[in-house]
Amino acid sequence: MQKAKTVLIFFLGLVVGFVVGVLTITIYYNKMTPTFWQFKAFDLISFIAYVVIGVYVAHHLKNRFSDRQMKKNMFVSVANDIEKLFEQELPCLHSFMKSNSNKEKIRVLTVLRKINNKIHILEDHKEVFTGISKHVMRVRDDYNRIKEIITGDEFDSPKLFTQTQINDMYKFTDKVILSLDEIKLNIFV
Amino acid sequence: MNRIKISEQFSDTPGGRYKRDGAYSGEEFREKYLKPKFDSLKEDETLLLDLDGAYGYPTSFLEEAFGGLARIYGIEKVLDKLKFKSDEEPSLIEEIKGYIKNAKS
Numbered sequence: 001m002q003k004a005k006t007v008l009i010f011f012l013g014l015v016v017g018f019v020v021g022v023l024t025i026t027i028y029y030n031k032m033t034p035t036f037w038q039f040k041a042f043d044l045i046s047f048i049a050y051v052v053i054g055v056y057v058a059h060h061l062k063n064r065f066s067d068r069q070m071k072k073n074m075f076v077s078v079a080n081d082i083e084k085l086f087e088q089e090l091p092c093l094h095s096f097m098k099s100n101s102n103k104e105k106i107r108v109l110t111v112l113r114k115i116n117n118k119i120h121i122l123e124d125h126k127e128v129f130t131g132i133s134k135h136v137m138r139v140r141d142d143y144n145r146i147k148e149i150i151t152g153d154e155f156d157s158p159k160l161f162t163q164t165q166i167n168d169m170y171k172f173t174d175k176v177i178l179s180l181d182e183i184k185l186n187i188f189v
Numbered sequence: 190m191n192r193i194k195i196s197e198q199f200s201d202t203p204g205g206r207y208k209r210d211g212a213y214s215g216e217e218f219r220e221k222y223l224k225p226k227f228d229s230l231k232e233d234e235t236l237l238l239d240l241d242g243a244y245g246y247p248t249s250f251l252e253e254a255f256g257g258l259a260r261i262y263g264i265e266k267v268l269d270k271l272k273f274k275s276d277e278e279p280s281l282i283e284e285i286k287g288y289i290k291n292a293k294s
Contacts, residue, residue, distance in 0.1 A: 106202055109245025113278050120280045144284075151247030156205030156214070 017054005021047050071128055072187050074121075079180040082118045082139075085111065086173055093150060093169060097161040100154065112147055119143055122183070131186050138179040142172045191234055193222055196242030206249035215253030223258055230270055240275040240282075251281075252288045259292035 025047055089111045096104040119140055126136040149169050154161050195203065199222055200213035207216045226236055240246065259267040267289050273282040 106244045109202070109243075109247070113245040116280055117278055120278075123280070148248050152249050153206055155210075155247045155249050157207075157210035 012058070014054055014058045017051055017057060020054065021050030024050065068128070071125055075125065075129070075132070075187050076184050078118050078121050079183050082115055083177055083180055085115050085118070086177060090170075090173065094166065097150065097166050097169065100157070100160055102156075105156070108150060112151065115143060116147070129187055131189065132183055135179045135182045135186065139176055139183075142175045142179065145172045146176070190237060191226060191230060192237040192239060193226060194239040194242065196239075198222065201243045203243060203246055203250040205247060206253040210249075213250075215250035215257065218250070219254045219257050223254055224261070227258065227262065227267075227270065235270055235272050237272045237274060240273060241277045245278070246281060251285055255285050256288040256292040259289045264289055264292060 025043060089107075092104060092107055092111065095101075096108045119136075122136045123140065126133045146169055149161075149165050149172070153159070154165070193199075195218070199218050202213065203215070203218070204211050204213040206214060208214050230236060255267070255271070258271075268286065271289075273285060275281045
């Protein structure tokens with residue numbers, strides 16, 4: 001489907017270039033000379049130039065379209081990855097907060113780093129699409145809150161996490177997932 | 190080149206904020222590694238903190254180590270003297286700079 005779209009755009013550009021070339025020459029001849037079919041070298045060059053411009057425009061449009069489409073797909077894929085990571089690792093984060101056990105410390109740090117790096121990818125490309133930036137910023141802010149709750153003052157300390165902190169972790173996780181869904185919806189608008 | 194690779198010279202599993210919380214805390218890192226190196230820097234020298242190789246960095250560790258240093262020496266001086274390298278988690282650098290900038294004495 002995607003390939004068909006890009007091919008269509010390419011040929012559309014080609015046809016537009018060709019039609020513009022033919023029309024321009026027609027108008028020119030109708031005005032300047034009655035012998036329409038007597039092509040001069042200059043006319044031929046003009047015609048070829050128009051076709052070349054048409055091809056160039058078509059090629060440019062196709063590349064631009066493909067590039068944007070690739071970035072959109074990448075955004076959706078990264079957003080899905082982050083959601084999946086949260087879904088898979090929530091039990092581990094929950095269990096760590098319940099026990100504050102050293103055994104799960106490495107896994108918690110690794111998971112948070114993976115999520116952080118995925119968000120960083122979104123941040124790197126957020127300016128390409130209008131309407132996405134604010135959602136990416138929300139994802140970042142809410143992720144920072146999650147990291148702060150889990151690896152803040154209770155991390156590695158004998159103190160246990162409170163139920164409020166655990167609830168907050170879930171609350172901000174929900175907010176991250178909501179913002180990721182907004183990104184996925186808005187990117188194709 | 191003045192450089193500290195945290196994962197090799199200190200720990201690849203940094204801990205919490207204070208020494209009383211357990212091993213490899215931010216306070217311990219600041220007192221044993223960061224502050225002595227920082228004190229020995231000449232006027233035109235900088236200190237490179239290599240963050241790669243660790244499993245990850247807890248907020249409390251980073252705030253206590255780098256925010257704590259800024260509370261001792263001042264925000265401007267610490268930002269000026271410390272350089273960071275983090276190929277594995279690039280956004281860590283901005284996070285640490287945030288702790289330094291927001292350090293309150």
